[in-house]
Amino acid sequence: MKKFNTLAISDPEGLVFGRSTYPVTTRRGLVIGDGNVYPELNFTLPEIEISETTLPTIVTMYQSIVDEACKRACELQCPGLVIEFETLIEMTLNPHFALRITETINSVLDKYHENHGLKSALRLTPNDTRDKKRPPSMRSGPLLENMLKTFSLCANAGAELLSIESTGGKEIHDDALISCDIAKALFALGIMGVRDMSFLWERIIPIAEDVGTVAAGDTACGFGNTAMVLAERKFIPRVFAAVIRAMTIPRSLVAYEMGAVGPGKDCGYENPFIKAITGYPMAMEGKSAACAHTSPLGNIAAATCDLWSNESVQNIKLLGGMAPTVSLEQLAYDCRLMNTATKKKQMVTLRNLMVESDTYHDPQALILSPENVILISDTILNRTNHYTMTKYAAIKALEIIEKAHNDGLCVIPENEVSWISMLGDLLSSLPDQTETFIEQTIPLLDAKKFRPEDYELRLKNQATAV
């Protein structure tokens, strides 16, 4: 396991879009993180059943979507793009569905590369189907086997960037979110999440190595973005969602400790921290992902991206064309602006405008400002294990939020202010020893919701960890 001891990017000035310490080069000539930002397009199907019968129609839809997107990219003189194929449940349960679609997308990308010189890469993100069974079986069984088979088959068929939104710990985290239980969230992310990430990426990395593809990284979408969406709906405080985001960083970092090299997947809003720590390029999504979901991070998310994504859009007809094509155009123009700023050596100016336009509108944006990214990332690297990394990332995020609130800078809704000190007190009361934390938290968890053995935990007299 790789250990990151010092920040790859320690100066906030160096944390900027398009530039990473260790760019990733792909088969069709795309170099990610070497100066240019490229669009990453994702899309989903409209209302359609996914089955053997409908597969030919679905394959044709994917072919058409990617073909139209590449055509538009060429028309706009976009120098390159990434297409993300995020499988739907049935496609991971039946890996040959995913294989057919991967082959199709890959052949379209090959065609445009050969005929028009369009640089490209295909990212494959099998959805984590292990929680189809409740409690999920995280470490064995046909669901896991098919998920890994999907990786393997599709990587061999041309999927070049391998990613996943893994769900280890979500069994506990979902309830922790709606009850704003910071200790349980910490357990889900800092104990269960990191252990599952080790298990999973220990299996994904060799698949990438065998085929010669890129292990691109994981995202805590099911944790941090669920919190963000719940906060947007006013279900939970934004302050809590911001703290959760900080707590997802050590969990997502595990993929890179295991050998992933980026570009990290778009919906990981923890990616700026991962970029500062690892130096690997990252995909991000923001204002141009409003087609998929709202967020308070529309501009600031772009500040440190190397790929700029729309997250997902349904394949429906708009006046300007099919929605994915329209989305690609929006992304292409965003990237063109960023790349022009880079050429003119104005990238820090543009980045600062992106940052300042969002920073103080929401605590979730606040922690993403480059200065705060460095502060939180540094706090994480000063800890020796994932539990304390997670705990102190949360404490540092709260300190930043509290200071900005006290200084009258950050907008914190009145009914959220008390949460800052309440969460701080709760976090400070938790032990620094991993085993002590496990022992005191396990009895509080709903034992019916998860399989302790999948996380190297044991319910001995309700309270012993292995």
Added chain:
Amino acid sequence: MNEKVEQITLCIKRGKINKASLFPPDMKEQDGADELVKRAIDNGVKPSDILDACMKGMQEIGTLFSQNKVFVPDLLMSAKAMSAAMEHLKPYFQSGEVKRKGTFIIGTVTGDLHDIGKNLVSMVVEGSGWEIVDLGVDVSPEKFLEALQQHPESAVGLSALLTTTMPAMAQTVKAIKGQNPAVKVLVGGAPISQEFAEKTRADCYCPDPQSAADYLAGIAA
């Protein structure tokens, strides 16, 4: 007597479960719903009046939630206080002296594993006086029909978060309505719309948990 009943309402609204519970901080060491309901029963307060007081508390917190003045954790604490109160009313439910408003069967449709939205709806509807039968996630039409056989007078709630599971939702509504035309079916979830609900012949589109509770209150009245 009214004062005691009002205190029960307050405890439910504020999420004060019992004397030992630390939440809410400003009610620390005060009696909670648990103690107050027990005492009210011992003092001869009609169980139906106690139930009304509890539901009033849930309704008030539900209204505050709809107005974005409180968060789900507050709602959850109220639901826990309500559960503590209901424990004392169990014998009266069993004897038929007090009745719930009805039974609400809920689940996320086939192919969909998301359950936060479903759980929120369950919590709010339960708090408004309904018994919940939660079928979980990835629930087939057949499972909904089986549950309806066991609870034939129920209303049914269907949840979906993915566009690709909308057809499964439509099939589930069709299956339920095909065998049980009188059963009220409520649908909700990120990709669901009023138009979709009408197309599938569902009875109600619920954009949020409170709208489900409001619709059910209407059909129970």
